[in-house]
Amino acid sequence: xxxxxxARTFDEFMEGIWRQNPVFVMVLGMCPTLAVxxxxxxxxxxxxxxxxxxxxxxxxxxxxxxxxxxxVRIATYIVIIATFVTVVDYVIQxxxxxxxxxxxxxxxxxxxxxxxxxxxEAHASKxxxxxxxxxxxGMSLGFVIGLLALGAVREVLGAGTLFGFSLFGADxxxxxxxxxPPGGFIVLGAWLLLFSALKRRQEARLAAQGGxxxx
Amino acid sequence: xxxxxxxxxxxxxxxxxxTLGIVxxxxxxxIVAAYQGTYDAAAANRRLALERTVFKVIPAAxxxxxxxxxxxxxxxxxxxxxxxxxxxxAAYDADGALAGIAAEGAAKGYADTVRILYGYxxxxxxxxxxxxxxxxxxxxxxxKIVTDKAFLxxxxxxxxxxxxxxxxxxxxxxxxxxxTKSNPWQIDAIAxxxxxxxxxxxxxxxxxxxxxxxxxxxxxxxxxxxx
Numbered sequence: 001x002x003x004x005x006x007a008r009t010f011d012e013f014m015e016g017i018w019r020q021n022p023v024f025v026m027v028l029g030m031c032p033t034l035a036v037x038x039x040x041x042x043x044x045x046x047x048x049x050x051x052x053x054x055x056x057x058x059x060x061x062x063x064x065x066x067x068x069x070x071x072v073r074i075a076t077y078i079v080i081i082a083t084f085v086t087v088v089d090y091v092i093q094x095x096x097x098x099x100x101x102x103x104x105x106x107x108x109x110x111x112x113x114x115x116x117x118x119x120x121e122a123h124a125s126k127x128x129x130x131x132x133x134x135x136x137x138g139m140s141l142g143f144v145i146g147l148l149a150l151g152a153v154r155e156v157l158g159a160g161t162l163f164g165f166s167l168f169g170a171d172x173x174x175x176x177x178x179x180x181p182p183g184g185f186i187v188l189g190a191w192l193l194l195f196s197a198l199k200r201r202q203e204a205r206l207a208a209q210g211g212x213x214x215x
Numbered sequence: 216x217x218x219x220x221x222x223x224x225x226x227x228x229x230x231x232x233x234t235l236g237i238v239x240x241x242x243x244x245x246i247v248a249a250y251q252g253t254y255d256a257a258a259a260n261r262r263l264a265l266e267r268t269v270f271k272v273i274p275a276a277x278x279x280x281x282x283x284x285x286x287x288x289x290x291x292x293x294x295x296x297x298x299x300x301x302x303x304x305a306a307y308d309a310d311g312a313l314a315g316i317a318a319e320g321a322a323k324g325y326a327d328t329v330r331i332l333y334g335y336x337x338x339x340x341x342x343x344x345x346x347x348x349x350x351x352x353x354x355x356x357x358x359k360i361v362t363d364k365a366f367l368x369x370x371x372x373x374x375x376x377x378x379x380x381x382x383x384x385x386x387x388x389x390x391x392x393x394x395t396k397s398n399p400w401q402i403d404a405i406a407x408x409x410x411x412x413x414x415x416x417x418x419x420x421x422x423x424x425x426x427x428x429x430x431x432x433x434x435x436x437x438x439x440x441x442x
Contacts, residue, residue, distance in 0.1 A: 083245050
């Protein structure tokens with residue numbers, strides 16, 4: 001029984017990291033994904049800010065799931081999400097102004113990140129708090145991984161650094177387009193290509209193992 | 216679709232209002248708590264960031280105070296703010312002597328407004344450096360204004376002397392096409408980043424035209440830092 005519930009919790013956690021990865025599989029939250037991933041630090045900061053909002057709002061939405069009438073549920077979710085975005089906005093200002101300036105309006109725009117409202121509506125409102133928060137944690141970790149994958153590649157190619165540390169010395173000629181908007185699309189396209197190739201290969205392997213059982 | 220559609224039992228208006236009221240109250244409390252809890256740290260962060268930028272443009276500075284130049288003269292910031300006042304920072308060295316003055320300027324660049332902070336040395340009546348406060352200029356092109364050594368050379372002693380009546384700059388500070396600088400009040404623009412270079416020139420010129428005529432006649436007021 002406990003093994004089963006542990007396995008289920010692990011499954012909830014892993015869902016967002018791999019099978020339903022918000023960036024690479026569901027292709028959600030593209031606005032911050034493309035806009036703030038010019039460096040690995042920005043990507044991780046944005047990911048952590050989103051994680052805080054996602055986990056807290058899913059927890060609160062789940063706690064209130066039995067007392068919120070369905071007629072006002074979207075209004076309630078939006079108020080809850082906006083609250084935690086405001087909190088994270090203040091906290092980032094207190095922690096680091098450099099990060100706050102780098103992320104700019106995209107911190108406030110977490111309010112309209114569809115991953116968050118999507119999770120609140122599709123998952124948290126139907127599950128108990130712990131399950132909802134574990135799922136939200138996995139989902140936001142998947143988002144952090146997605147942003148970091150973009151941010152790291154763009155920073156290495158576009159600035160020759162990773163987390164601010166120089167990788168190639170002073171002679172490196174940065175590939176400037178990578179830190180410009182087109183670079184975001186190019187790197188995202190490359191990652192999506194890689195992910196779908198991996199997925200296709202995995203499906204083919206499963207189909208072969210299942211002896212024509214899968215598809 | 217024919218026949219009477221069965222209406223589900225709706226939730227009462229009171230329940231809806233009550234739910235929204237409770238949610239708003241709880242969320243309001245969370246927001247106020249977060250605001251109160253982070254206010255001091257955020258204010259300290261902002262002050263530190265400002266100090267860091269000021270100390271960067273005036274390397275000898277060890278402390279600073281905020282001032283404003285109003286039509287009635289210059290005075291320390293505090294209490295009421297006067298409409299049309301220009302804010303500036305007086306920086307003092309380790310001995311408390313005036314090390315320089317820093318002020319903000321802003322002008323439209325290529326992507327967005329370029330906001331800078333420049334250092335002014337009263338002794339030579341010149342600009343001695345500038346730093347970026349905010350800029351969204353193109354990476355690798357417009358952002359060269361803070362890395363290009365030849366461009367930064369312009370700001371070792373950029374002439375901003377006032378005219379004889381002390382009413383305006385004697386010569387307008389202006390960025391000129393790369394390679395055509397011939398006077399100490401001109402800025403040699405970066406080739407390929409002319410728009411951003413011009414923005415720096417215009418930001419300094421606009422701000423200095425406003426500030427210096429009010430500031431220079433009353434420089435002695437800044438005197439030594441009162442401890």
